[in-house]
Amino acid sequence: MTDATRKNPIISTVDFGRDGVQHGYLKLPYSRDDSAWGAVMIPITVVKNGTGPTALLTGGNHGDEYEGPIALSKLALTLMACDIQGRVIIVPFMNTPAFHAGTRVSPIDAGNLNRSFPGRPDGTVTEKIADYFQRTLLPMADIVLDIHSGGKTLDFVPFAACHVLCDKAAQSKAEAAMLAFGAPYAMRMLELDAVGMFDTAAEEMGKVFVATELGGGGSSSARTVAIADHGIRNLLIHSGILRGEVQLNESALLDMPDGDCFVTCEDSGLLEMCRDLGEKVSRGDLLARIHNIHRTGATPVEYRAKRSGLLVARHFPGLVQCGDTLVVVADVLV
Numbered sequence: 001m002t003d004a005t006r007k008n009p010i011i012s013t014v015d016f017g018r019d020g021v022q023h024g025y026l027k028l029p030y031s032r033d034d035s036a037w038g039a040v041m042i043p044i045t046v047v048k049n050g051t052g053p054t055a056l057l058t059g060g061n062h063g064d065e066y067e068g069p070i071a072l073s074k075l076a077l078t079l080m081a082c083d084i085q086g087r088v089i090i091v092p093f094m095n096t097p098a099f100h101a102g103t104r105v106s107p108i109d110a111g112n113l114n115r116s117f118p119g120r121p122d123g124t125v126t127e128k129i130a131d132y133f134q135r136t137l138l139p140m141a142d143i144v145l146d147i148h149s150g151g152k153t154l155d156f157v158p159f160a161a162c163h164v165l166c167d168k169a170a171q172s173k174a175e176a177a178m179l180a181f182g183a184p185y186a187m188r189m190l191e192l193d194a195v196g197m198f199d200t201a202a203e204e205m206g207k208v209f210v211a212t213e214l215g216g217g218g219s220s221s222a223r224t225v226a227i228a229d230h231g232i233r234n235l236l237i238h239s240g241i242l243r244g245e246v247q248l249n250e251s252a253l254l255d256m257p258d259g260d261c262f263v264t265c266e267d268s269g270l271l272e273m274c275r276d277l278g279e280k281v282s283r284g285d286l287l288a289r290i291h292n293i294h295r296t297g298a299t300p301v302e303y304r305a306k307r308s309g310l311l312v313a314r315h316f317p318g319l320v321q322c323g324d325t326l327v328v329v330a331d332v333l334v
């Protein structure tokens, strides 16, 4: 039997074909010491009214990012079938074990869900979740919104993002959806490694895919949650699912044209940021100093911008390790 024919053990307690509002679970059997016949229960809400497009809205792909889980919990509570035409599938805590632990990856198998696609029906817990999205939920969707932020180790200026795609018609649809989201910034994003990402799985299936990075540091703010609330509503209207008018906030366009956007730390130590998120910097500007934590009297190592642009992401914790992404500088297009 191949992965394509093997059945995923996840059972949905909601009926994706039924009209109305249903709150239920994706039930993933997980036998363990404290529950021999236990299960990982992934909350899901389906709101459906007749025929029309389907939006798949996800948060908690990484377990320490909070704008998506908050905004989608509120949406699941308030969205009524009579408000929409089509279907909205809401999964606020996609990697539920990671979300409950408040960690980026799953405490069960150390799985990073956003590096686990297409997943495996007979794999680890995280791989089974990925497989269920790959083969059951993604095929139902026309448009996919995956809400991320920086988690405990990164902080971002708030942006919606799409990728550069080979299919230019698909890219322009993704860019229109990204702009409809209406975050303060809109980013054409370059991935360090796109293999195994939910984004890539959705894009390869021809779905309109929008991701976000709305903040970070392992918490959320009133401002970033409001951006998520507003963006979700806009995107559902833009998709023709939710009635109403898109209330567009102009987004500043950002681009990550090459690897010079990333400043990688080659030292370990105490991080002193010399410029802050959202500041414009010029090539050669001092961005950060790394101080020696093992002795006094040592000269700190300086890190400078490799390009001019906007400081869009930074390492969040006060200590930094060799290999960490220290800063991301993106081009400002308008």
Ligand code: ZN
Pocket: 061, 062, 065, 148, 149, 151
């Ligand atoms: Zn994330």
